[in-house]
Amino acid sequence: MNLTPNNGQWKGYTLEELRYRQAIVKARTEIEKYRLGLFVEQVKEHNAFFGTKSVFSRVAGAFSYAEYAILAYRIARKVFPAFRKKK
Numbered sequence: 295m296n297l298t299p300n301n302g303q304w305k306g307y308t309l310e311e312l313r314y315r316q317a318i319v320k321a322r323t324e325i326e327k328y329r330l331g332l333f334v335e336q337v338k339e340h341n342a343f344f345g346t347k348s349v350f351s352r353v354a355g356a357f358s359y360a361e362y363a364i365l366a367y368r369i370a371r372k373v374f375p376a377f378r379k380k381k
Contacts, residue, residue, distance in 0.1 A: 307315070357365075
């Protein structure tokens with residue numbers, strides 16, 4: 295099977311050669327998709343902001359609704375007096 299063009303005598307690819315090249319390209323594409331998926335998984339495992347292992351998701355999961363309400367009340371008590379008008 296000759297897959298390279300000859301000097302000026304090349305008349306194009308045969309159907310078999312086209313299918314062979316298409317199969318090679320599809321195989322390379324699938325391999326790269328797999329490698330990209332592995333890379334993304336490695337980044338997720340080593341980065342604290344991605345995935346279910348993030349610091350924010352752990353802290354958010356530890357609070358109950360009552361604790362959120364208490365936290366909001368404390369923040370509001372400190373912030374709202376700054377917006378009151380002076381008489």
